[in-house]
Amino acid sequence: MASKPGIFTEWPWQKLGSFKYVVLIPWVAESLYSYTTKGEGERDLSNVLIFPFLLWRFLHNQIWISLSRFQTARSKHTIVHKGIEFEQVDREGNWDDQILLNGTFLYLSSKFLPGASHLPFWRIDGLIITILLHAGPVEFLYYWLHRALHHHYLYNRYHSHHHSSIVTEPITSVIHPFVENLTYFVLFTIPLMTLSLSGTLSIVALAGYETYIDFMNNLGHCNFEIVPNRLFQIFPPLKYIMYTPSYHSLHHTQFRTNLALFMPIYDYIYGTVDKSSDSLYETSHKGKAVIPHVVHLTHLTTLHSIYHLRLGFASFASKPYVSSKWYLWMIWPLTWASMLLTSIFGSTFTVEMNRLDRVKMQTWAIPRNSFQYSLSWQRAAINSLIEKAILEAEAGGVKVISLGLLNQGEELNRNGEYYLQKHPKLKLRIVDGTALAVAVVLYSIPLGTKQVLLRGKLSKTGYAVALALCHKGIQVITVRRDEFEKLKLLFPAKMGSHLVLCSSYNTEIWLVGDGLTEEEQRRAPKGTRFIPFSQFPPKKVRKDCLYYTTPALKIPKALENIHSCENWLPRRVMSAWRVGGIIHALEGWDAHECGDKMLDIEEVWNAALQHGFLPVAHV
Template sequence: MVALLSTWPWENFGNLKYILYGPLVAQVVYSWAYEEDITKALWCLHILIICGLKALVHELWSVFNNMLFVTRTLRINPKGIDFKQIDHEWHWDNYIILQAIIASLICYMSPPLMRMMNSLPLWNTKGLIALIVLHVTFSEPLYYFLHKSIHRNNYFFTHYHSFHHSSPVPHPMTAGNATLLENLVLCVVAGVPLIGSCLFGVGSLSVIYGYAVMFDFMRCLGHCNVEIFSHKLFETLPFLRYLIYTPTYHSLHHQEMGTNFCLFMPLFDVLGNTQNPNSWELQKKIRLSAGERKRVPEFVFLAHGVDVMSAMHAPFVFRSFASLPYTTRFFLLPMWPFTFCVMLGMWAWSKTFLFSFYTLRNNLCQTWGVPRFGFQYFLPFATQGINNLIEEAILTADKIGVKVISLAALNKNEALNGGGTLFVNKHPNLRVRVVHGNTLTAAVILNEIPKDVKEVFLTGSTSKLGRAIALYLCRRGVRVLMLTLSVERFQKIQKEAPVEFQNYLVQVTKYNAAQHCKTWIVGKWLTPREQSWAPAGTHFHQFVVPPILKFRRNCTYGDLAAMRLPKDVEGLATCEYTMERGVVHACHAGGVVHMLEGWEHHEVGAIDVDRIDLVWEAAMKYGLSSVSSLTN
């Protein structure tokens, strides 16, 4: 049986819970539109603004916490947040709705207080003093006593507080993620100083706004996984150790749970003899190690931006959106101009940065981002700068001891750098292995094709992937209709095939040549008109970016080549563009396999057809799996 007040009344509403703000919004709109005295609804407006500011505080702290390129050397808990924790904290803002409801009820039930709210001065120094006194003498000791009591009462901890502590890695969103009962208590803790200052007749708007926002600011600070305070501050002013906690201080509470119970002031832990003896020593240790690389990744996936809208899919922008496959969210369009300006700034000044990370069998795997977007790779004057960034990333990886660096999408474009060949030839003594991962991409596509298929139609047939697919299939006795206008490129590929299989490669120049072929392998964008040549029942296998439109209802469409990471992956909390959770592009997976196998060769330039089956078997051995239902 569920414990009383351990769940939220609107738990099953999903995102419809925000309708609960509706009455407040309606009151403000109605008052402004139809009433002469709009001050009657000012208290509703104040509540809405404060709720918005509280949400903004959490979001800004989340942005800072997830900026690994800024915070990586100051992280307290080195582990990464996973999808499970993000889902667990998805409705972290329930408490804001609760506070809005309680504030509304108080104002409605107390007309004098409502009138007082509408006539509060902007500032009152006495109100600030009263609020500080009430916070120190009431809120801090009450929270400390209740918090410690809950931890020492098995029933209350198991049925209530364990929900908050089930987040393994503290995060600003963890601060608000608690049960209904706990947040009701927190409303009392945070509300008494505010109401008290108003009842004493010394309240002010600045005090109400400031305390409401600062209360959440401090809770986010404590749950941030980044140590922001310098140890020198506490050495210079030792008394601050009694007045303000640090992220390290509160993280120890989450790790050991038997110490550091205070709200914001460690003084009460000192008085209650519950302060962790390592609190300040650990804080100093973390700060002293700032700037030092704590661990070298074994594998790096060198990615790049796709477009301006998808940039908002980054975990340091909206972590909840980043945990879902990318899709265009039109309500984010107002942020497009700002994001575009950020993109221009990155173009001018930014360097390759740490984007995300996960751990696989004790191997640290990181994604680094080249600060360039898709369209920039096709600007002739930008190619040299992009290659310089990629080269710099490879040399950095080589210097710090990375084993494998895998190039994503356009970072390995043949026209840009020959699929990575440029860097390997320029730096023949690289210790880091440069990998384009396309061998596994080819393997994924080829293993989707049924064994009984005797003929396929291949577009993009003379590309790196197209060549490998054609040569592999012809060896299997499959007739490959290679769409290309270049006789020279076709014959070059045909001559690479064993003599006895060369006749299985057939050059075609028009789409109507495939009007009886039901297996299309698409490496070049197809218009709806070009798709119309495919017979009913055709399946479109794809390695074209972006994927073709699903125009034909009587045909089926495959997804881009991708693989699901093994189940024992840890700290993965970001979806790779449009991929499902736990799924990465095949070229990413190819780099992971290269690292796990400990292969010493570079995988650049043309795909070695003889290694396709070898790479596929290695991927299967390590627990990677294809996401296609067609895979053999």
């Protein structure tokens, strides 16, 4: 919100929440009904194309959001090197309101405005008029309106809402209070209203002009320099009629310069161009390569998880991924097609960039879903992708690479040891984060606990937790003989009494791995605490029991650019395996932590606390 919100700040349908799209239903229904029931000569193609055009605007904006987030996570051409936080994502979550407003007026105009219905596909005179009217009245009036909005009275009540985002994303361009957005809409309708009343409006002019506005808005707020310098060398006057992302970025950092819409000529005429515009463009265009200290290697989980990545839908990524939204199933052909294409042609891609003190971090994703890791015929390809990522990180000067989720599987690569044996001279350190994950589990167990039940599939973390508990004198119970025998072989003889084989499920502290069944959960006593040591959380089937999150830690405030959730974890919470890699780099440790190797549990835990990572309120 603005610092002192004025009247008509809220959008008319704000209280409808996700149901706001109902405002378009009557218009869309009437449009389709009219087109299907009228005769060939009476049908209005331009009217029925309004809804597909609105969908195109949604897609166009989403492409820019994903492109911008991808580029700012990896590109050397980033302009403002600061982070975005959850507050900004929440504030900009209503970017589609302006599309609903636009759609409502298009339907009203088509029905009641002379010359706005039964439009021809193409008219050259209408296109020329549109260009002239935009370059003249629209750009000129916008410039002075924008200057007025920076007067303290209007700025405090309206425009400060837009300037809350110093580090911009493409969609920041349309984040304004309702009345301000309405003013812009009226301004942008000058060419279209003129064409309509003069009978020169066409489908191409309408769609082309609004797509141009979306394109330039997104371009100016994308926070990475994308405009080639060669364009200005070929046609020098272009700098007066087309802005660049770095040009408009200065407006969000300096506030009172570079006020023009898309054509900087008005800033030059009235003396409001920022003196550093050219130098910032040159610096951003030349760029500086980003070399992270730490790379966290993750992968996709469910098929729909691709939409919950930071590169996907921003509002989804900013919330824990619990289950797929029902409407995502409507685009299942696209989902399956993306999975097939990435499986065939895909390579590891950068998801995000973060910073903590002097340490820069990137997250890379393997383009494979969780179910593919369980397919034996996929393992060679997955190992090849992981190995390629490790070698790429090594060549890029990365110090630590942490293996997240199933990338450190025992069956896949022996907890990462496979890569170390194949490349023994690696300078970077491979970290699976087991020691910190074990520490988180151990400190999640209530004080005074005398015994725990071990269930689910045992992993490196599970074995280490069991061994550490026996060292503390806590009894570890298992109900499967094969697990009992394997654990017994690993334990020193003097601790054998702390390992018990028992068929009873009455213990109220359960340490659970993957594969915990619903039937087993129902056998647990009321009030049981399910504490996972697995990468994935168990399915919650008991309302009278307490489910802890998978091993994770709250991150310190100093960790920048966190505006997406790591899978199912809450905001500003990271998995222990990922944090393990960060701590490894912060401490400058030289050892690998993979295969059978594990760092000292207490040392890693204390280091994490010293760097500001805190335990999570698990329940």
